[in-house]
Amino acid sequence: MDNERYVRGWAKLKEVDGHAGEQVIASLSDIAPDFARLLIEFPFGDIYSRPGLDLKARELAVVAALTALGNAAPQLKVHITGALNVGVSREEIVEVIMQMAVYAGFPAALNGLFAAKEVFAKHDTLSCEPT
Incomplete structure (x- = not known):
């Protein structure tokens, strides 16, 4: 593809x-x-x-939206990783997900927090691997 x-x-x-x-695109x-x-x-x-x-x-907006949807865990994990990649702190990610409990309910926020926990753990593991 070469269009702008x-x-x-x-x-x-x-x-x-x-x-x-890149993996998401390749999988399609x-x-x-x-x-x-x-x-x-x-x-x-x-x-x-x-x-x-x-x-x-x-990325904070996307994390909020995907958390509120409550049915997009794979995409939420990709965008939590993206948020970390562009400089969003873990605290900011957790706060945005917690905020969604007010608008999307506790189950959606809990699912989002568990997704964040998984991404953070994977991020820690990758950060510790030798290059």
Whole structure:
């Protein structure tokens, strides 16, 4: 793909989600390559690339939204990792997820907190591996 939206989106995806984002795109290559392209072009090429919010604010918003949905644990984990990648602190992630208890209920917030716990533990393990 060489259109401007795709190139811009691919760069933003790598900046935010790194290897996890690349894995999501790769996992779609055999079933829905056009959907993978749309994921790169629209959310990352068009929305994430807008100047109105920095990446930290965008990722906090996504963590909040996915937590509130309550049925998107795999995507929530990817975006918690993305939030860490762009400089959001663990405390900020936990606070945003806890805030969702007010609007989405305790079950959604609990699911979000457990997803965060899993991501944090994996992040710690990866940080300790020799390079």
